[in-house]
Amino acid sequence: MDIFLQQGREKGDKVYIFHGKNRRFVAFGIRAIPVAIVGKITMGCAKISSFMKFIQTGLLGEISLGLKRDTVEGLLGEPQDISVSSTPYILNYGSLQLSFSSNDPHATLQSIHLYFDEIVEFPHGLQLEGWLPNKSVSAEEFLIHAEHFNVVLEKDEQHTFKNPQIGFKSKADVIVVFTIEEESVKLYSIHLSKRLR
Incomplete structure (x- = not known):
């Protein structure tokens, strides 16, 4: 899985982070550049955090x-x-x-x-364990953390709107939403809902 960093050509262009199995990413008229996986991703902890486990499995503790x-x-x-x-x-x-x-x-x-x-x-x-994100966590930091623990997140069109937010979905149907605020993309919510049949 690759992580992409969108870089603008002119001052004031927004930065967006995307990744996916087939190198799919959202383009807003800006070229995409693969991010060199920031050294070798040293996250400081070998055990998966409660949040990443929730995203991966749907179990929160x-x-x-x-x-x-x-x-x-x-x-x-x-x-x-x-x-x-x-x-x-x-x-x-x-x-x-x-x-x-x-x-x-x-x-x-x-x-x-x-x-x-x-x-x-x-x-x-x-009884949450490990990494505890908050609103100041950028999409890039969050996605690198997910990548480190092999948590697969695909872009979710249902929860993505061009300007206000970007949504991702895990294989367990957990949705991760980031809001686009001025020059940054920040964590807003993580949720899981029972599917209607």
Whole structure:
């Protein structure tokens, strides 16, 4: 898998990072240059982080789609906030948002959303390990980290919009979204939702 860095010809052109099996990338009228895999990618840790494992497998620690609400609350404790709506029923744990089919204690987990800001908070019961990204993480840094652990991310057209955001999807259907802000592409969210049949 290759990583590409888009470089502009004139001052003020935006920088975008893309990669894929078949050297596919998004071009906005700017030539693409392969990035020399930044030395040999020394990430400082040999074990895959909880976030990369979530992207690769759809499992966030012990949390997975289909778990019952009472089981999730038993693992994570009481949420910081609860939605006023009963469908979907949403539990907020800082930067983690979990949606259930209803407010019934036996309702199942339908989606897992992680939102990234300057400060990222997760419940202690989640027991995350390794690299913990936040909003300041660039798309380049994130994709190099994913590459280091062989986490495959393909561009996701459904979550990509020319100016506001770029989306990627893993083989486990986890979506990673980056927002385009002025001169940078920054991490916004990572989420997994149950597929509608």
